[in-house]
Amino acid sequence: MDKEEFLLILAELTDRQIMTYELLEDKTRYDVDITLSRLWNTKSYEGIDIILSIVVNLGLKDCYIRIKESVKEDDIDDCRGTRTCTDCRNGQEHSPMND
Template identity: 40%
Template sequence: MKLSEIKNLPDVMSKESLDKYFVAYLDLIENEETLDSIEVLESLSELADRKVYTHELLESTLRARVDHIVQKLWDVSSAELVDNYAYVVVNLNLIKSYELMKSALNMDLDKQIRGIIEETIDEVGEDIDIPYKSN
């Protein structure tokens, strides 16, 4: 399943249909040795955009699978990657990935990357697992 295919999905889908797309996409990428981090995060962003319309969290096992993949993609060398990462983490309520991102503030970071992380934390606070809440 390519990014272009995901972008062509309907904007609003049932939770069950959307879960099937998440599972199919994860099945496709989970065992790949090398991943294009930006493409994976953009694909997950597209799925996250549709998940918002379900007004529900991903089922816990599915969310854990996504969280595991997303953590592998963490890299503070690119503002684009950090921005995409933050978007996916917030919109899919990924607890472990969020904690990983927060821990990066202890590092010497590029000003733009630090800004993205700080802005995300300011927006979300400590309640990453509570959807649709903002500080």
């Protein structure tokens, strides 16, 4: 299973959990939390959207901490993901020349 498929499955699980108010078992929540922490990558905007949604809706603490640390480390593009530059809109690495 590739990363994109995995994230879509988790997003669907998150949607269902929110709609049914069912809670994940602690062990399952922990496993999802650790796995998403490892998948965090600021170079994929689609991945960022999906992961942030899952983290917020499932309350995943470790992944939240990883995301917060990556922002502090300035591990994000200079445009801060606003997609205002041509490179960021095209999913390429940020080039300050395009601002």
